[in-house]
Amino acid sequence: MAEVANTPRGKGVLLCIQCGRCSSSCPVARLTEEHNPRRLMEMVIMGFKKEVLPHQLPWYCLSCFTCLDRCPQGGDVGEVMFAIRNLAVRQGNVPAGVAGQAKALYETTRVINPVRSVLDKRESLGFSKISNEGLEEVQKILKKTGMEKIVSST
Amino acid sequence: MAEKSVLVVGGGISGIQASLDLATRGYKVYLVEKSPSIGGRMAQLDKTFPTMDCSMCILAPKMIDCSHHHNVQLLTYSEVKGIKGSPGSFVVTVLRKPRYVDETKCTGCGTCADHCPVEVPNEFDEQLGMRKAIYMPFPQAVPRAVTIDKVNCIDCGLCQKMCQSGAVDLKMEAKEVELNVGAIIVSIGFDLFDPTQIPTYGYGRYKNVVTALELERLLCASGPTGGHLIRPSDGKIPRKIAFIQCVGSRDRRFGTTYCSSICCKYSVKDAVLIKEHEPSTTVSIYYIDLRAFGKGFQEFVNRAKSEYGVRFIRSSPGEIKEDPATKSLTVWYEDTVAGRIENQEFDLVVLCPALVPRTDAKELAKVLGASVDAYGFFKAANILTNPVDTTVPGIFACGYCLGPKTGDIPDSIMQGSATAARVAEVLERV
Amino acid sequence: MKYAFFLGCLIPARELSYEVSVRKVMPELGVELVDMKGANCCAPFSIQSVDYSSWMALAARDLAIAEEMGMDVMTLCNDCYESLLMVNNILKRNGELRNKVNELLSEVGKEFKGKITVKNLVDVLYGDVGLSKVKKAIKEPINGIRVGAQPGCHLTKPKRIHFEILRGFSELDSLVQATGVESVPYERKEMCCGGPLRDINDDMARQISRQKLSALKEAEVQAIVTVCPFCFLQLDLGQLEIKRHFNEEYNLPVIHFIELLRLGMGMKLEDWEIKAHRIPITELLKDRL
Numbered sequence: 001m002a003e004v005a006n007t008p009r010g011k012g013v014l015l016c017i018q019c020g021r022c023s024s025s026c027p028v029a030r031l032t033e034e035h036n037p038r039r040l041m042e043m044v045i046m047g048f049k050k051e052v053l054p055h056q057l058p059w060y061c062l063s064c065f066t067c068l069d070r071c072p073q074g075g076d077v078g079e080v081m082f083a084i085r086n087l088a089v090r091q092g093n094v095p096a097g098v099a100g101q102a103k104a105l106y107e108t109t110r111v112i113n114p115v116r117s118v119l120d121k122r123e124s125l126g127f128s129k130i131s132n133e134g135l136e137e138v139q140k141i142l143k144k145t146g147m148e149k150i151v152s153s154t
Numbered sequence: 155m156a157e158k159s160v161l162v163v164g165g166g167i168s169g170i171q172a173s174l175d176l177a178t179r180g181y182k183v184y185l186v187e188k189s190p191s192i193g194g195r196m197a198q199l200d201k202t203f204p205t206m207d208c209s210m211c212i213l214a215p216k217m218i219d220c221s222h223h224h225n226v227q228l229l230t231y232s233e234v235k236g237i238k239g240s241p242g243s244f245v246v247t248v249l250r251k252p253r254y255v256d257e258t259k260c261t262g263c264g265t266c267a268d269h270c271p272v273e274v275p276n277e278f279d280e281q282l283g284m285r286k287a288i289y290m291p292f293p294q295a296v297p298r299a300v301t302i303d304k305v306n307c308i309d310c311g312l313c314q315k316m317c318q319s320g321a322v323d324l325k326m327e328a329k330e331v332e333l334n335v336g337a338i339i340v341s342i343g344f345d346l347f348d349p350t351q352i353p354t355y356g357y358g359r360y361k362n363v364v365t366a367l368e369l370e371r372l373l374c375a376s377g378p379t380g381g382h383l384i385r386p387s388d389g390k391i392p393r394k395i396a397f398i399q400c401v402g403s404r405d406r407r408f409g410t411t412y413c414s415s416i417c418c419k420y421s422v423k424d425a426v427l428i429k430e431h432e433p434s435t436t437v438s439i440y441y442i443d444l445r446a447f448g449k450g451f452q453e454f455v456n457r458a459k460s461e462y463g464v465r466f467i468r469s470s471p472g473e474i475k476e477d478p479a480t481k482s483l484t485v486w487y488e489d490t491v492a493g494r495i496e497n498q499e500f501d502l503v504v505l506c507p508a509l510v511p512r513t514d515a516k517e518l519a520k521v522l523g524a525s526v527d528a529y530g531f532f533k534a535a536n537i538l539t540n541p542v543d544t545t546v547p548g549i550f551a552c553g554y555c556l557g558p559k560t561g562d563i564p565d566s567i568m569q570g571s572a573t574a575a576r577v578a579e580v581l582e583r584v
Numbered sequence: 585m586k587y588a589f590f591l592g593c594l595i596p597a598r599e600l601s602y603e604v605s606v607r608k609v610m611p612e613l614g615v616e617l618v619d620m621k622g623a624n625c626c627a628p629f630s631i632q633s634v635d636y637s638s639w640m641a642l643a644a645r646d647l648a649i650a651e652e653m654g655m656d657v658m659t660l661c662n663d664c665y666e667s668l669l670m671v672n673n674i675l676k677r678n679g680e681l682r683n684k685v686n687e688l689l690s691e692v693g694k695e696f697k698g699k700i701t702v703k704n705l706v707d708v709l710y711g712d713v714g715l716s717k718v719k720k721a722i723k724e725p726i727n728g729i730r731v732g733a734q735p736g737c738h739l740t741k742p743k744r745i746h747f748e749i750l751r752g753f754s755e756l757d758s759l760v761q762a763t764g765v766e767s768v769p770y771e772r773k774e775m776c777c778g779g780p781l782r783d784i785n786d787d788m789a790r791q792i793s794r795q796k797l798s799a800l801k802e803a804e805v806q807a808i809v810t811v812c813p814f815c816f817l818q819l820d821l822g823q824l825e826i827k828r829h830f831n832e833e834y835n836l837p838v839i840h841f842i843e844l845l846r847l848g849m850g851m852k853l854e855d856w857e858i859k860a861h862r863i864p865i866t867e868l869l870k871d872r873l
Contacts, residue, residue, distance in 0.1 A: 008636060008681070019400075019442040020488035025354070025472030027776055029495050030486070031791050039493055059784055062792070063629040064776035068742040070354070070472060072405040078742075085633035097783030098630045105631060105642075109624040110593040118600055121856075125604065130596050134622035134645070137692035141645065144688055147638040407744070475771060 001045050010083030016041045016075030022067035028060050035060040037067055037077040054093050058084045106151045109138045156242035156584040157336035160577055163234050166194020168553030169341030170216050171570030177225035179578055184333050186248055187230045191295035192217055194343055200374040202563055203423035204454040210294055217296040241548025242584035246333045252326040253301040259321035260299035266313035274306045280368045283378025288313045293376050337548050337577040344554040347402035347508035360476040361387040362483055363503045385502055387481040392501035396485050397421040398471055399441040402508035410508040415558040417506040418445040422458050429462040438465040440487055522549055531557035542573045550576050585712055587658035588650035589617035593625050599813045601857040605842040613713045620649050628663040629780055641688040643671035648694040657702045662738035662812035669702040710755040718762050723850040725764030732805035733760050733767045736812035737776050760809055763848035770803035779814040793822040797834045807868055808838045820862045837865040847872050
C-alpha cells in the first residue's frame with residue numbers, strides 16, 4: 001500500500017473507506033465481476049501485490065472518472081488506477097495496445113499516425129503537414145524520464 | 155444591575171427547554187420564532203428513537219407550558235433584526251411580521267381556512283400536502299392562531315367575512331419592538347442538505363425518491379396522507395423500501411464532510427416503524443458505517459435485524475434508476491461484505507440527507523456579531539470549557555445550530571438546559 | 585480571438601472531416617486557430633498509464649509551445665483536453681513538481697511558466713464566442729430532429745478537477761439546440777462510450793457502447809451528436825462492430841457537433857465527408873447535406 005500511496009496519483013488509497021460507491025457506479029464493474037475498483041483498492045490496502053500487479057485488472061479501467069466524481073472521501077480510485085498501472089508496467093505487465101501506442105509516440109511523437117491516403121487528402125486541402133518536427137525533443141525527454149527504456153523492453 | 159430577562163431565538167425543542175428552565179427560575183423569557191408556531195423539527199416527526207414515543211405527545215405539553223407560563227412571552231412570526239449593548243443589558247430589535255390575524259381573538263376554529271380559495275404546498279409537510287393561504291401550520295400549533303401568507307393571498311376578504319371572532323385584520327402592519335434583555339440564546343436548528351445536488355440519486359426527478367423528513371410526514375397521522383405510507387407517484391402501498399445513508403454527509407464534494415450523527419439512528423427507527431405497520435414490507439438500509447452509539451441504540455439495531463428482519467447492506471449505492479412505466483427504482487450497489495455488485499428494485503427510496511446550517515444562520519450570526527465555523531454552524535467559544543457559549547459574551551447557543559455534536563432530541567434538550575444554566579450564572583454575576 | 589490549435593493524434597489520422605469542419609466554422613465565428621508547430625501527443629490515458637513524469641513532461645512541452653505563442657490552447661478531443669488541463673493545473677499549483685518538470689524541459693530549451701489556460705471546443709463556443717453569437721450564425725436551422733448529445737466523460741467528470749469545475753451537460757445542450765435540433769435527455773448520459781478499452785479489451789468496449797446505444801435508442805433519438813472524436817469512432821464504427829458480434833442494429837447516425845453547426849450555418853458537406861460516417865447520415869439529413 002505504501003508503494004502506491006507514495007506516488008503522486010496513488011495517495012487516495014490512504015483515504016478509501018471501502019464504501020462501494022465507486023464499484024456500483026463503474027460501467028465495467030457492472031458488466032464483469034472481474035473488474036471491481038473497490039476490491040482493487042482493498043487488495044492494495046491489504047498489500048496483495050502479487051495478485052494486483054501482474055493482473056489484467058487495472059487495465060480494464062475506462063478512466064471515465066465516474067468513480068472520482070462520486071467518491072465521498074478522496075479515495076479517488078480512478079486516479080489510483082494510474083499509480084497501480086505505472087507500477088505494473090515496471091513489472092512488465094502492459095497490454096499490447098498500450099505498448100504499441102507508447103512505441104508509436106516514441107518513434108513519431110504521436111500515438112497514431114495517418115495513412116498515406118489521408119496524408120494526400122490533407123495536402124490537397126492545403127492543411128499544414130503532419131510532421132515529426134518535435135521528435136528530437138520528445139525523444140530527449142523520454143530518454144530522461146525512462147520511458148524510452150520501458151518502451152524498448154516491452 | 156443585569157436585566158432579568160432573556161431572549162431565546164428559535165422555538166424548537168432546545169429553545170423551548172431553555173425557555174422553560176429560565177422561566178421557572180423567575181426570568182422573563184421572550185421566545186422569538188420565525189415561523190407562525192413554535193415546535194420546530196420535533197413537531198414534524200412521527201416517533202422518536204429508540205423509545206418509539208410519539209414525538210408530538212412529548213413536545214406538545216412543553217409547547218403549552220410555554221404559551222401558558224407567566225414568564226414566557228411568545229413572539230412568533232418574528233425575526234431578530236439588530237442588537238446593541240452588552241451582557242446584562244442588550245437591546246434587541248425584533249420585527250413582528252404581520253400575520254393579519256389578532257392572536258388574542260383567534261380561537262383556531264378553522265372556518266376561515268375552510269373557505270379560503272387559495273391552495274399552496276404546505277412547508278410543514280415538506281411540500282407533500284397543501285394548505286390554504288390562511289392557515290394553521292399544524293393542528294397542535296402554539297399559539298393557536300391562523301396566519302395569512304400574504305404572498306399567496308388574493309385579498310378576497312372571505313376569511314374576514316367568515317370569522318366569528320372578528321380576528322382577521324387585513325390592514326395589520328409589521329411592527330418593530332425593542333426588547334431589553336440580559337442575555338440571548340440561539341436555538342435555530344438545521345436545514346436538510348438538498349439531494350438534487352446528487353443527480354444520480356434522482357431526487358426531484360423521480361417521484362418515489364423522498365427525503366427522510368418527507369417520510370416522517372407520510373408516516374405521521376397528522377400528515378398529508380393521514381399516516382398511511384403510500385408512494386407519491388401512484389398512492390400504492392410500497393412493499394419494498396430502501397434507505398440510503400450518508401446522502402451529502404461525510405462527502406468532501408459538498409463541504410459537508412462531517413457525520414450528521416442522527417441519520418443511522420433515525421433510519422433504523424423508521425425501518426422498525428414501517429415493519430410494525432406492515433411486517434411484510436422489505437426494508438433495506440444501505441450504509442457505510444452503522445453509527446449506533448449511546449444507550450440502547452446498538453440493542454435497537456440488533457432487534458431491528460433479528461426481530462423485525464430489517465436488512466442491512468454495507469454499501470453506498472452508486473446510482474438509482476427509475477423504471478419509466480412503474481416509477482419503481484433500481485438501486486445499484488455493491489454488497490461490500492460479499493464483494494458482489496448487484497441491483498435491486500424498490501417501490502420507494504428514502505434518502506437520509508446531511509443536516510446543514512439553516513440558510514438564515516449566517517445572517518443571524520452577522521446581526522449578533524457571532525462567529526460561525528467552516529461549515530456555517532455557530533461556533534462555541536471553547537468547545538471544552540464553554541461549549542454552549544458563542545463567541546459573543548452574553549450570547550449562547552444550543553441544539554443543532556451548534557453543529558452535529560450528538561444532535562438527537564435528548565441532547566438538544568440537555569443543551570437547552572445547559573444554556574439556561576449558563577445564562578443564569580452569567581446574569582447573576584453581572 | 586486567437587487560440588493555439590491542439591489537433592491531437594486521432595483527428596488528423598482518422599477523422600479529417602472533423603478538422604475540416606472546425607477550420608470552416610470557427611473563422612465565421614471570429615475565432616482564429618493557429619497551428620502549434622512541433623506539438624507532440626498530449627499523453628492520453630494509455631500513455632499516462634505507462635509513466636507519470638513522461639505524461640507531465642510531454643503535456644508540459646505542448647503547454648510551453650502554446651505559452652511561447654502567447655495563446656490559450658483549444659483542444660477538440662476530450663482526452664487531449666483533460667490531459668493538458670490536468671497538467672496545466674497541477675503544475676500551476678505545485679511548485680516542486682513544476683521545478684522537476686522544467687528540469688526535463690530545459691533539456692530541450694523549453695520552460696513551463698503557467699501563463700495560459702486550456703480550453704475545449706465547447707468552452708470556446710459557449711464561453712468565449714457566446715451562445716447568442718452562435719445562434720445568430722445559424723442561417724438554416726435544422727428543425728424537427730431529436731438528438732442525444734454525448735458530451736463524453738472528460739468534459740463532465742469529475743465535477744471538480746483541481747479546484748476548477750468542469751461543466752455539466754447544459755452548455756453542450758444549449759449549443760446543440762442553437763442549431764435547431766432538440767437535445768433529448770436520456771439515461772446514462774454521463775456514461776462512457778467505451779472507447780478507452782479499444783485495443784485493450786475489444787469485447788468489453790463493445791459491451792459498454794451497447795449499453796450506451798440502448799439508452800439512446802430507448803430515448804427515441806434519431807441521431808447522436810458527439811464532441812470527442814473517440815466517442816464518435818466508438819459509437820459510429822462501433823455500431824458496425826456490434827452488428828457483427830451481437831447481431832443488433834441501432835441505426836443511429838452519429839454526427840460531430842461541429843458538423844451540425846456547419847450545416848446549421850448553411851454550409852454543405854462534401855461527398856467524402858458524408859461517407860466518413862459509417863452509419864449513413866444521408867437519410868436523416870437528406871436535403872441539408
